[in-house]
Amino acid sequence: MSESPATASYAEFSRRLKPRMAELLAALFQENRGSIRVKKEKVAVKNLEKIFAAALALGQTKGFHAMSLRELSRASGLSMGALYSYFSSKEELRGHILRFGVRLASEAVEAEAKRYSRPAEQLAGAIRAHLFLSEALRPWFYFAYMEARNLPAKEREQAMANERRTEAVFVRILREGKKRGAFRLPEVELTAAAIKALLQDWYLKRWKYGQAGLGVEEYAAFVVNFVLGAIRARPKEWGK
Amino acid sequence: MSESPATASYAEFSRRLKPRMAELLAALFQENRGSIRVKKEKVAVKNLEKIFAAALALGQTKGFHAMSLRELSRASGLSMGALYSYFSSKEELRGHILRFGVRLASEAVEAEAKRYSRPAEQLAGAIRAHLFLSEALRPWFYFAYMEARNLPAKEREQAMANERRTEAVFVRILREGKKRGAFRLPEVELTAAAIKALLQDWYLKRWKYGQAGLGVEEYAAFVVNFVLGAIRARPKEWGK
DNA sequence: GTCTATAGTGCGATAGAC
DNA sequence: GTCTATCGCACTATAGAC
Numbered sequence: 001m002s003e004s005p006a007t008a009s010y011a012e013f014s015r016r017l018k019p020r021m022a023e024l025l026a027a028l029f030q031e032n033r034g035s036i037r038v039k040k041e042k043v044a045v046k047n048l049e050k051i052f053a054a055a056l057a058l059g060q061t062k063g064f065h066a067m068s069l070r071e072l073s074r075a076s077g078l079s080m081g082a083l084y085s086y087f088s089s090k091e092e093l094r095g096h097i098l099r100f101g102v103r104l105a106s107e108a109v110e111a112e113a114k115r116y117s118r119p120a121e122q123l124a125g126a127i128r129a130h131l132f133l134s135e136a137l138r139p140w141f142y143f144a145y146m147e148a149r150n151l152p153a154k155e156r157e158q159a160m161a162n163e164r165r166t167e168a169v170f171v172r173i174l175r176e177g178k179k180r181g182a183f184r185l186p187e188v189e190l191t192a193a194a195i196k197a198l199l200q201d202w203y204l205k206r207w208k209y210g211q212a213g214l215g216v217e218e219y220a221a222f223v224v225n226f227v228l229g230a231i232r233a234r235p236k237e238w239g240k
Numbered sequence: 241m242s243e244s245p246a247t248a249s250y251a252e253f254s255r256r257l258k259p260r261m262a263e264l265l266a267a268l269f270q271e272n273r274g275s276i277r278v279k280k281e282k283v284a285v286k287n288l289e290k291i292f293a294a295a296l297a298l299g300q301t302k303g304f305h306a307m308s309l310r311e312l313s314r315a316s317g318l319s320m321g322a323l324y325s326y327f328s329s330k331e332e333l334r335g336h337i338l339r340f341g342v343r344l345a346s347e348a349v350e351a352e353a354k355r356y357s358r359p360a361e362q363l364a365g366a367i368r369a370h371l372f373l374s375e376a377l378r379p380w381f382y383f384a385y386m387e388a389r390n391l392p393a394k395e396r397e398q399a400m401a402n403e404r405r406t407e408a409v410f411v412r413i414l415r416e417g418k419k420r421g422a423f424r425l426p427e428v429e430l431t432a433a434a435i436k437a438l439l440q441d442w443y444l445k446r447w448k449y450g451q452a453g454l455g456v457e458e459y460a461a462f463v464v465n466f467v468l469g470a471i472r473a474r475p476k477e478w479g480k
Numbered sequence: 481g482t483c484t485a486t487a488g489t490g491c492g493a494t495a496g497a498c
Numbered sequence: 499g500t501c502t503a504t505c506g507c508a509c510t511a512t513a514g515a516c
Binding site for chain 4: 277278279280283287318319320321322325
């Protein structure tokens, strides 16, 4: 509940996230002891990490469906047979990867929420937190976005629900700011959707921003400024 | 060079686009007489239309790579053998579809450009034209966006160049408006990228806007207003 | 726990009848 | 111009050696 002027820097955000990734990987192993044939946690976690990293990298460039398990075997350094000790089908592997990311992401967003009380700072904080998160987990975010449509119906609905949940955070902040007179905007839901689109562009068009030599902090500053301008929040009004 | 208050309605835009689609399909047939074994234009164009529509629909839900030619055969009503009278490989089919769309899209955007002289109206017109176009060719836009990364290197670079070209239109308008004092914005390139992201969200998240009962004209009005707000264009300044 | 070898399936593409 | 039948191949997944 501190009122520091802005969310922590990306470096700090990233530093706080790292250890959670290792913990969650171990948790994922424990929860799937049934289907994972390897029993030593240390070995399993190490290999799961390799498999996930390789699958995300390959999924990045050619898509998960187009990636063959032979390629994954080569890229991860494990044989075909060894791979199948960690999952029982290619689809199950995709499920593991997606669930791992969802948990990591939702935890991190919850942790950043409600650190501020003034609407404009809340909005800026939420934008920064989402961008920092997608930067730290960029391969996963891209993977999840692109794989969403290939999911079986049930999981696809869950993915769409996730999309709505993210937007709901922004809807709440916008509505509160509007009530307090800090923001002027007619369409709260559409504005939240627009913010979401700007956040997603960061990991979807990384090639473009990378070539322009732009960092995540600079992009975050731009988005915050752009959005606050669009909803008529003026610097002098930020404190309302 | 008319100075009507806004780009034509979507209905009118769509009406003007339709005949061009038939013409371009015929042109595509003529240019590929070498590789297309069917010689009667009437038959060929009719079947190409069926094939393209079926491929776009299937590519929509599962991706082009995941779509098998057996499925395409079923969906288009042509046998496997017949399909191969119209293209010599699955990849060539993808190329046909992408090139067809690129030509249709670039023609339509050129036609809408430069209809206005005042910066805010130019910007609003360009936003509306892009949205209307992506609405009329939604299956194709979605297909092109999702297939871009699966293209061979040369064609992928061309796709990225297309992305930049669209943005260049907005950069030009923004820069001109800034010079004339109609807009206040520090980052012209980033603003153009942000506008692009908002335009793309319309066809990428169609499920969301569709469920909300939102039409393309309403979304266009929102985006225009949002962007003009962000770049500090005020209604009274629109005429500058 | 990991490997190599291979079974079984469905793919893209083609040949030849009509 | 379109069809059916089929080829060869690459894939996912598994069996059994080490």
